[in-house]
Amino acid sequence: MAATKVAQKRMDMPKIKTKAKKLGITPGKMKKAELIHSIQIAEGFEPCFGRSGGDCSNTACCFMADCLKIRL
Helix, strand or coil, rough: CCCCCCCCCCCCHHHHHHHHCCCCCCCCCCCCCHHHHHHHHHHHCCCCCCCCCCCCCCCCCHHHHHCCCCCC
């Protein structure tokens, strides 16, 4: 059986800021990666956004679509 890819939508900044605010994070003028790292920490995860080198096993991450496209 062939593996199938699940299409995942990218999260835009307004959605990321809303998620941050729900976690008690004040986005202010944080850059996207910095804000996502703050969210990941608040949720108890490693702040790994953009650092996976294109290989990530956390398929449930809501930032995966963006993460795999960038390198920090």
